[in-house]
Amino acid sequence: MSLIDGMDRVLAEDVVATVDGPAFDNSAMDGYAVRTAEAVAGRTLPVSGDIPAGPGLPAPLAPGTTMRIMTGAPLPQGADAVVPVEATDGGVERVTFAESAVAGAHVRRRGEDVRVGDVVVAAGVLLGSWQLSAAASVGAVEIAVRRKPRIAVLATGDELVPPGTVPGPGQIIDSNSTLLAALVKGAGGVPVVLPRAGDTPEAVIAALDGVDADLIVTAGGASVGAYDPVKAALADRGVSFRAVAMQPGKPQGIGTVQGIPIACLPGNPVSVAVTFSVVVGAMVRTMLGAPEPLMPAAPAAVGWASPHGRASVRSRRVRSERCAEARHVRGLALPPGGVARQGTSPSGGACRG
Numbered sequence: 646m647s648l649i650d651g652m653d654r655v656l657a658e659d660v661v662a663t664v665d666g667p668a669f670d671n672s673a674m675d676g677y678a679v680r681t682a683e684a685v686a687g688r689t690l691p692v693s694g695d696i697p698a699g700p701g702l703p704a705p706l707a708p709g710t711t712m713r714i715m716t717g718a719p720l721p722q723g724a725d726a727v728v729p730v731e732a733t734d735g736g737v738e739r740v741t742f743a744e745s746a747v748a749g750a751h752v753r754r755r756g757e758d759v760r761v762g763d764v765v766v767a768a769g770v771l772l773g774s775w776q777l778s779a780a781a782s783v784g785a786v787e788i789a790v791r792r793k794p795r796i797a798v799l800a801t802g803d804e805l806v807p808p809g810t811v812p813g814p815g816q817i818i819d820s821n822s823t824l825l826a827a828l829v830k831g832a833g834g835v836p837v838v839l840p841r842a843g844d845t846p847e848a849v850i851a852a853l854d855g856v857d858a859d860l861i862v863t864a865g866g867a868s869v870g871a872y873d874p875v876k877a878a879l880a881d882r883g884v885s886f887r888a889v890a891m892q893p894g895k896p897q898g899i900g901t902v903q904g905i906p907i908a909c910l911p912g913n914p915v916s917v918a919v920t921f922s923v924v925v926g927a928m929v930r931t932m933l934g935a936p937e938p939l940m941p942a943a944p945a946a947v948g949w950a951s952p953h954g955r956a957s958v959r960s961r962r963v964r965s966e967r968c969a970e971a972r973h974v975r976g977l978a979l980p981p982g983g984v985a986r987q988g989t990s991p992s993g994g995a996c997r998g
């Protein structure tokens with residue numbers, strides 16, 4: 646595909662330089678091309694010509710002369726340094742140097758950045774504007790990217806009504822379908838939003854029947870309640886349900902269904918966001934063959950309390966049932982040592998996002 650279409654995709658094949666970078670010796674400054682020994686502070690030299698940036702090669706630099714040269718213009722044969730115009734009187738026919746030239750100064754040498762054959766962007770790299778422009782600079786036009794994994798998302802619960810519906814008594818608007826679809830997109834996958842399933846194991850099994858996806862993610866019905874249909878439907882069909890030592894995100898299931906990997910997340914929207922970011926996001930990145938984590942990490946400045954035996958993953962103290970509070974969330978704080986033994990995580994955890 647074209648370079649621009651590669652934005653936010655994962656590169657599938659190395660981009661190899663087909664030209665040297667820089668392609669020729671050139672000036673890094675507007676100034677004068679000189680032989681270092683001749684351009685001494687206080688000395689005046691005749692200016693034998695101008696070299697603008699543009700096609701073609703300049704004439705060689707005649708001994709005992711200098712040439713005006715512009716940024717990016719090819720260095721004339723014989724010159725070995727550039728004196729910036731600010732270090733001269735700026736003369737057009739004759740120029741007097743206020744400072745002596747330094748050998749090699751303000752010259753970009755051919756191939757000093759990359760050489761033909763160098764790998765400039767490696768397979769597996771997430772492509773952003775910098776990587777794409779680097780690929781363009783060494784001659785790439787078309788690039789190969791990894792296929793986006795198709796990820797089916799399923800929200801469960803009899804209480805759910807679709808966005809746009811005024812909820813009746815006991816009903817809530819399904820925000821997890823939107824949340825999961827957006828999380829999948831953000832992780833580099835293609836979301837396949839399945840119709841919501843009701844609170845029976847049969848409904849869950851019917852919803853997953855014949856699904857065509859690389860990964861399935863469910864939300865809700867994963868805990869120990871009497872009506873937890875995902876667990877009831879899948880626990881003896883290849884999915885292992887465990888209490889994971891994190892908060893939020895305790896009840897989770899992992900396994901395969903119909904030969905497709907599946908992650909069953911708890912239903913609380915904040916739990917969905919946290920467990921996806923910590924667990925499923927890494928699965929999607931692995932499917933894409935992308936070594937880089939989904940969210941960049943930075944050290945945390947302060948510590949925070951974790952309950953005994955669980956790692957408290959913080960998302961700005963948003964309470965699990967308060968969906969609307971999540972509008973403030975931009976990242977996560979992960980405790981450094983993982984599971985808390987003493988009840989308090991030391992400072993120095995990682996903030997992600």
Ligand SMILES: Nc1nc2c(c(=O)[nH]1)N[C@H]1C(S)=C(S)[C@@H](COP(=O)(O)OP(=O)(O)OC[C@H]3O[C@@H](n4cnc5c(N)ncnc54)[C@H](O)[C@@H]3O)O[C@H]1N2
Nearest residue numbers: 800802818819820821865866867868873895911912913916
């Ligand atoms: N006796 C115990 N009860 C609970 C435990 C426990 O260990 N013992 N764990 C608690 C924890 S922690 C969590 S998390 C929840 C998870 O329960 P489920 O995975 O079964 O989730 P649900 O009950 O289906 O839903 C929880 C909550 O989230 C709301 N929800 C669900 N789906 C959506 C949606 N699509 N959009 C918006 N909101 C949704 C749902 O209405 C519930 O309020 O279990 C605890 N209980």
Ligand code: MOO
Nearest residue numbers: 893894895916965
């Ligand atoms: O672990 Mo639950 O996921 O606290 O909210």
